[in-house]
Amino acid sequence: MSSPHQSVPPAKSSHTPAAGSETGSSPEPTEPTQTAQVIRITQMAHLGVLVLLLCVFFAFVGWPIGLWWLLLLPVAVVVWIERTRTTVSEDGLDLRTVFGSRHLDWTQVAGVGIPKRGFVRAHLTDDTEVKLPAVSYDRLRDLIRASNGRIPDLFAAEAAAREAEYEARKSEDEAQSTEAGIDETNAETTEPEANAEAAEADAEGAGTDVEVSTTEIAARDSDTDARDSDD
Structure with missing residues (x-):
């Protein structure tokens, strides 16, 4: 007695070419896309937050009712460290601070300046300056490298x-x-x-x-x- 036989299509293997492509043809090369580089405050700054927390804690223990607000200082510093950053991409510069953010196109950036103190400043085409958050002098090389020649x-x-x-x-x-x-x-x-x-x-x-x-x-x-x- 013969049993009924039903044909089963072959399973798709990793060597099977994709539909619509010719056998043996190589896939079209894709242009490499540059990933955005994020310049942030160094994570070593959290050690300073720990020291600050110990200092305010001893003061808080001495007078908890009147000095409870000192415990908010380490929290504020952590928020500043985690939020302050400058993102460099093909579209331009994305600046983020604690209370806001801003986007700058490369066509707006005319150059950069190095002040004696603080972060590096970007000179804009409208004769104004903008601070680049987290971009200190020691991170200026990273900014220049990520700009792909847009910043001298x-x-x-x-x-x-x-x-x-x-x-x-x-x-x-x-x-x-x-x-x-x-x-x-x-x-x-x-x-x-x-x-x-x-x-x-x-x-x-x-x-x-x-x-x-x-x-x-x-x-x-x-x-x-x-x-x-x-x-």
């Missing part, structure tokens, strides 16, 4: 200026060394000439002394002859 590399410009200054000083030192070598050569050339002139002057002086001595001898001989004739 200040460190490269500074390095080029230092290299140019070093080359200028090197050229100046070489020029001074060359001038010193020329002066030494001239001194060596002039010294033999001066010695030769001094020797000639000494020889002339010696010849004059010899002539005077010879004249004196002749005069003495004449006086001697005259005395002999008188005798």
Whole structure:
């Protein structure tokens, strides 16, 4: 007795090409998309929050009714650490602070400035400045790298200026060394000439002394002859 047989379609394997694609054809390459980079306050700042919590806790224990509000200070600092950030993406800069947020397109950013204190500032095309939250001087390299050349590399410009200054000083030192070598050569050339002139002057002086001595001898001989004739 034969049993009924029902055909079952083959199971889809990982080697089965996708529907609508030719066998053996490779998938179309997709352009890599750049992920947004988030610049935040360092997590080491939470250690400072812990120290702050211990300080306010001892004060709170001393007078709980009047100093209970001190316990809110560590909470506020934690909120500031977790919320303050700058996100760098292809669309621009997303700035987030404790009480608000703002988006800047790359067409609005004209450059960046480094103040003496605080976060880095972005110079906008409308001659205004905006703080970049969490972007301190030590995070400026991350901002420049994530901008893909939209923000000029200040460190490269500074390095080029230092290299140019070093080359200028090197050229100046070489020029001074060359001038010193020329002066030494001239001194060596002039010294033999001066010695030769001094020797000639000494020889002339010696010849004059010899002539005077010879004249004196002749005069003495004449006086001697005259005395002999008188005798």
